[in-house]
Amino acid sequence: MGSVTRQNQLPVLDFTGETLNPSSTRWLSTREEVVRALEEYGCFIANYDKVSLELHQAIFLASQELFELPTETKVLNTSDSPSHGYIAHRRIPLLEALGIENATTVDGVQRFTNVLWPNGNNHFSETALSYSKLVAELNHVVMRMVAETYGVEKDCESLLGSIYYLLRLIKYRAPREDESNVGLFPHADQTFMSILHQAQVNGLEIMTKNGDWMLIDSLSPSSFIVMAGDVCMAWTNGRIEPPLHRVTIMSGSEQRYSLSLFAFMRDVMVQVPEKLVDDEHPLQYKPFDPFKYLLFCVTEEGQKSKCQIKSYCGV
Numbered sequence: 132m133g134s135v136t137r138q139n140q141l142p143v144l145d146f147t148g149e150t151l152n153p154s155s156t157r158w159l160s161t162r163e164e165v166v167r168a169l170e171e172y173g174c175f176i177a178n179y180d181k182v183s184l185e186l187h188q189a190i191f192l193a194s195q196e197l198f199e200l201p202t203e204t205k206v207l208n209t210s211d212s213p214s215h216g217y218i219a220h221r222r223i224p225l226l227e228a229l230g231i232e233n234a235t236t237v238d239g240v241q242r243f244t245n246v247l248w249p250n251g252n253n254h255f256s257e258t259a260l261s262y263s264k265l266v267a268e269l270n271h272v273v274m275r276m277v278a279e280t281y282g283v284e285k286d287c288e289s290l291l292g293s294i295y296y297l298l299r300l301i302k303y304r305a306p307r308e309d310e311s312n313v314g315l316f317p318h319a320d321q322t323f324m325s326i327l328h329q330a331q332v333n334g335l336e337i338m339t340k341n342g343d344w345m346l347i348d349s350l351s352p353s354s355f356i357v358m359a360g361d362v363c364m365a366w367t368n369g370r371i372e373p374p375l376h377r378v379t380i381m382s383g384s385e386q387r388y389s390l391s392l393f394a395f396m397r398d399v400m401v402q403v404p405e406k407l408v409d410d411e412h413p414l415q416y417k418p419f420d421p422f423k424y425l426l427f428c429v430t431e432e433g434q435k436s437k438c439q440i441k442s443y444c445g446v
């Protein structure tokens with residue numbers, strides 16, 4: 132695999148003001164750029180200022196406060212779904228993560244807060260909920276733009292109704308001299324779409340189509356990385372491929388805090404829209420249940436697979 136390029140080559144697309152209005156010309160031009168970026172890189176940087184600087188600061192402060200809780204408390208955040216609860220890998224000692232299931236709903240956030248702070252923590256709940264809702268809006272905009280560009284709006288409607296969001300709060304500590312600097316091994320997300328956001332410390336690297344690792348840096352508080360997942364690849368019949376990405380933490384750096392808002396789907400069968408199948412693009416994926424796909428990924432067969440989504444539902 133190639134070396135890491137420092138240059139941030141990802142397209143930066145504007146999602147402020149007029150762009151967010153579906154009847155504006157900026158919406159139309161942006162939707163073309165969205166699809167071009169997703170087809171080329173599987174991701175792009177969105178400049179999105181609906182998350183204010185205050186909210187950006189508040190959510191990362193809330194995250195710091197959360198990780199300061201004792202481990203006995205953090206492990207109480209369990210889930211039936213793989214990797215949705217508390218993660219502290221022995222294989223990757225630098226990483227610690229907590230997931231809030233149904234993070235765009237009052238119930239989901241309350242449930243999480245009640246487990247971690249039995250005496251309540253309204254400030255945390257309100258911050259996590261506002262953040263998740265605003266970032267989920269960005270995901271909706273991107274999904275609509277993709278659907279419109281491919282002319283498959285109707286097919287997209289049922290998917291939009293079946294989305295649930297997981298907000299994963301992540302903390303990486305810096306490695307000691309004798310430790311590996313792996314924060315997260317190379318992987319593609321099992322989501323439809325993921326929206327990543329970070330505090331000041333870099334570490335995220337994304338693989339380009341020619342096999343180079345590209346360090347994502349110079350991000351501002353209004354920068355969000357919008358990244359396709361496996362389910363999006365299947366739905367678009369392979370047009371949009373999720374990028375491999377990893378996290379590398381420099382020794383001597385500060386702790387790194389990041390957030391992933393994951394769009395997963397439940398109670399729906401994902402099926403390639405008819406319009407996306409033709410002689411040039413023969414059907415590549417059978418209809419599948421994206422929730423069962425998550426369960427497949429943690430089976431022995433899923434773990435061994437080089438491309439899990441193809442093993443699960445590839446034609």
Ligand SMILES: O=C(O)CCC(=O)C(=O)O
Pocket residue numbers: 299301315320327329335376378389390391
């Ligand atoms: O920490 C990051 O920036 C990336 C996190 C990530 O890739 C994930 O949670 O799947």
Ligand SMILES: [Fe+2]
Pocket residue numbers: 318319320376
């Ligand atoms: Fe990821």
